[in-house]
Amino acid sequence: METAIQVKNVTKIYRLYEKPIDRLKESLFPGGKCLHRDFYALKDISFDVKKGESVGIIGVNGSGKSTILKIITGVLTPTDGEVTVNGKVSALLELGAGFNMEYTGRENVYMNGTMMGFSKAEMDEKLPEILEFADIGEFIDQPVKNYSSGMFVRLAFALAINVEPEILIVDEALSVGDVFFQAKCYHRMDELRRNGTTILMVTHDMSSVLKYCDRTIVLHKGKKISEGKPGEMVDLYKKILAGQMDLVDEMLAEKNGGAGSKAAAEKDAAETGAQVSTEKSASAPALMRDKMNVNPNVNEYGNGKAHIVDFGMTDEKGKLTSLVLKGETFTIKERIRFSEKVESPIFTFTIKDKKGNDLTGTNTLFEGKETGTAQAGDEYEVSFTQRMDLQGGEYLVSMSCTGFEKGVHTVYHRLYDLLNLTVISNKNTVGVYDTNSQVELHKKS
Numbered sequence: 095m096e097t098a099i100q101v102k103n104v105t106k107i108y109r110l111y112e113k114p115i116d117r118l119k120e121s122l123f124p125g126g127k128c129l130h131r132d133f134y135a136l137k138d139i140s141f142d143v144k145k146g147e148s149v150g151i152i153g154v155n156g157s158g159k160s161t162i163l164k165i166i167t168g169v170l171t172p173t174d175g176e177v178t179v180n181g182k183v184s185a186l187l188e189l190g191a192g193f194n195m196e197y198t199g200r201e202n203v204y205m206n207g208t209m210m211g212f213s214k215a216e217m218d219e220k221l222p223e224i225l226e227f228a229d230i231g232e233f234i235d236q237p238v239k240n241y242s243s244g245m246f247v248r249l250a251f252a253l254a255i256n257v258e259p260e261i262l263i264v265d266e267a268l269s270v271g272d273v274f275f276q277a278k279c280y281h282r283m284d285e286l287r288r289n290g291t292t293i294l295m296v297t298h299d300m301s302s303v304l305k306y307c308d309r310t311i312v313l314h315k316g317k318k319i320s321e322g323k324p325g326e327m328v329d330l331y332k333k334i335l336a337g338q339m340d341l342v343d344e345m346l347a348e349k350n351g352g353a354g355s356k357a358a359a360e361k362d363a364a365e366t367g368a369q370v371s372t373e374k375s376a377s378a379p380a381l382m383r384d385k386m387n388v389n390p391n392v393n394e395y396g397n398g399k400a401h402i403v404d405f406g407m408t409d410e411k412g413k414l415t416s417l418v419l420k421g422e423t424f425t426i427k428e429r430i431r432f433s434e435k436v437e438s439p440i441f442t443f444t445i446k447d448k449k450g451n452d453l454t455g456t457n458t459l460f461e462g463k464e465t466g467t468a469q470a471g472d473e474y475e476v477s478f479t480q481r482m483d484l485q486g487g488e489y490l491v492s493m494s495c496t497g498f499e500k501g502v503h504t505v506y507h508r509l510y511d512l513l514n515l516t517v518i519s520n521k522n523t524v525g526v527y528d529t530n531s532q533v534e535l536h537k538k539s
Contacts, residue, residue: 095144095145095146095147096144096145096180097142097143097144097145097178097180098143098144098145098146098147098179098180098181098260098261098292099142099143099166099177099178099179099180099261099292099294100142100143100177100178100179101139101140101141101142101162101165101166101175101177102140102175102176102177102178103138103139103140103174103175103176104136104138104139104140104162104165104172104174104175104176104177105134105136105137105138105139105172105173105174105175106134106135106136106158106161106165106170106172106173106316107132107133107134107135107173108132108133108135109130109131109132109133110130110131110132110133111129111130112129116129116130117129117130134316135158135161135316136158136161136162136165136172136316137316137317138175138317139158139162139175139313139316139317139318140175140318141311141318141321143292143294144292145180145181145260145290145292146287146290146291146292147292147293147308147309148287148292148293148295148306148307148308148309149293149294149295149307149308149309149310149311150295150296150297150302150303150306150307150309150310150311150324150327151163151294151295151296151310151311151313152296152297152298152300152303152310152311152312152313152327152328152331153312153313153314153319153331153334154314154331154334154335156315157313157314157315157316158313158315158316158317159265159296159313160187160265160266160296162313163185163187163263163265163294163296164187165177166179166263166294167183167185167187167263169187179261181259181260181261181292182210182211182258182259182260182261183259183260183261183262183263184210184253184254184255184257184259184261184262184263185254185262185263185264185265186250186251186254186262186263186264186265187263187265192206192209192250193206193238193246193250194238195237195238195239196237196239197237197238198234198235198236198237198238199228199230199233199234199235199236199238199241199249200221200234200235202238202249202253203217203221203224203249203253204217206253207220207253207257210257212257220256220257223256224249224252224253224256225252227248227251227252227255227256227278227282228245228248228249228251228252228253229248230245230248230249233245234249244275247275248275251279255279255282255283255286259286259291260291260292261291261292261293261294262283262286262291262292262293262294263293263294263295264283264293264294264295264296264297265295265296266296266297266298280302280306283306284306287306293306295307298516299486300328300331300417300516300518301420301486301518301519301520301522303324303327303328304324304325304328304518304520305520307324308324309321309322309323309324310322310323310324310327310328311327312327312330312331312334314334319334319342319346320346320349322349326349328417328518329345330342330345330346331417332409332415332416332417333345333413333415335387335415335416335417335516337384337385337386338385338413338414341413381404382404382405382406382414382427382429383404383405383406385406385414386405386406386407386414386416386513387416387513387514388512388513389490389511389512389513389514392509392510392511392512393509393510393511394507394508394509394510395505395507395508396494396495396505396506396507396508397504397505397506398433398506398507399432399433399434399436399506400430400431400432400433400436400439400468400495400506400507401430401431401433401506401507402428402429402430402493402494402495402507402509403429403430403431403473404427404428404429405426405427405428405429405493405509405512405513406426406427407424407425407426407427407491407513407515408424408425408427409422409424410422410423410424412425416513416514416515416516417516417517417518418482418515418516418517418518419482419517419518419519420482420483420484420485420486420517420518420519420520420521420528421481421482421483422481422482423479423480423481423482424479424480424482425477425478425479426443426477426478426491426493427475427476427477427478428441428443428475428476428477428493428495429473429474429475430473430474430475430476430495430507431471431472431473432468432469432470432471432472432473432474433470433471434470435467435468435469435470436467436468436497436506437467437497437499438464438465438466438467438497438498439465439468439474439495439496439497439506440457440458440459440465440495440496440497441457441458441465441474441476441493441494441495442455442456442457442458442493442494442495442496443455443456443457443478443491443492443493444491444492444493445484445489445490445491445492445515446489446490446491446492446511447487447489447490447526448488448489448490453484453489453526453527454484454527455492456478457496458476482517483527483528483530484517484526484527484528485517485519485522485523485525485526485527485528486517486518486519486522487516487517487519488514488515488516488517489514489515489516489517490511490512490513490514490515491511491512491513491514491515492508492509492510492511492512493508493509493512494506494507494508494509495507495508496508
């Protein structure tokens with residue numbers, strides 16, 4: 095199979111200066127004191143993309159995903175290494191790339207078409223299809239500086255996929271559009287893929303990676319960690335996101351035929367429902383929170399009679415993670431230490447969307463779990479295990495320990511928007527959660 099994109103030993107280094115004046119000093123006195131430090135955005139990256147292949151690039155923020163796409167499309171020049179592209183490229187990078195803000199939408203369409211090598215007559219033919227797909231109405235003749243982000247991405251994507259690209263490169267741009275436009279875009283991408291268009295995409299949407307990609311590349315801190323089947327690479331990404339680098343090393347050793355031993359037998363998932371243990375730990379356990387994606391600006395308050403000292407989330411295999419597959423069970427765990435006597439403490443969790451709307455949650459009171467009387471120095475461990483039926487997307491998890499004192503609801507310790515929760519889904523339905531409908535269809539004669 096022919097190669098559409100070849101990336102060979104690409105390195106990108108940025109010079110970082112403590113003060114802007116240092117850049118000037120160094121340029122005026124090139125033989126003088128070095129006033130910068132080198133930052134490797136990419137370090138010795140190599141991979142190939144075959145013609146007709148759909149490849150995803152994933153990694154945490156700052157891993158170099160967007161940088162490598164900009165180098166492939168010619169927006170950036172590598173410090174070292176080379177990139178070879180065989181085919182007509184249509185790229186959709188960050189919002190606004192390639193558009194003149196003072197031009198109208200129509201003028202930008204023609205300008206970009208010319209840059210791609212199309213004549214005016216050819217763009218005249220393509221224009222109706224582009225306008226129909228973008229569906230922005232009379233705004234097509236308004237300066238794009240007046241566009242909303244949604245209109246902007248509609249026009250940019252409509253242009254990118256309706257110019258018969260041999261190679262389509264997409265960088266997270268679809269996260270801006272509404273759900274219906276996203277569905278239309280993915281349907282069109284599926285058509286392009288079936289027709290032999292090469293697709294290279296960067297995304298944080300793991301469900302898109304699983305559904306649309308033939309192969310996936312994982313970047314971390316500017317280096318290529320691994321590449322392979324999407325499911326395997328998403329599992330690797332989950333471990334990186336959770337900070338489980340020991341498990342990452344073990345997984346890579348196994349994949350590369352190294353000496354890494356297989357992971358120990360995985361623990362069975364906890365019994366569904368809230369389970370409370372009032373036994374004190376014999377020895378201090380390793381902290382779950384150190385392996386979680388914790389909000390650095392978490393909002394916390396309480397009267398201090400109790401303190402949530404540790405917390406985490408596990409998938410149905412019992413592994414700490416911030417990513418959960420839709421349809422699988424997952425567990426939210428909390429460890430609480432009491433500094434004063436508390437009668438019948440209540441342990442809670444809540445899941446919110448990014449706008450702060452409460453979507454679901456429960457507590458030991460709702461679940462009918464007796465918690466007894468906590469004495470000063472006691473530690474409780476509580477786990478809530480349930481099936482994940484929320485739609486794929488990003489959510490926030492809050493936790494608290496509360497109770498009632500003389501009939502008044504009292505907060506002992508509350509942590510708002512504590513953890514990030516990413517739900518990965520191969521099938522989203524309408525609304526916030528999936529009703530898991532069982533569909534039967536019979537054709538009547």
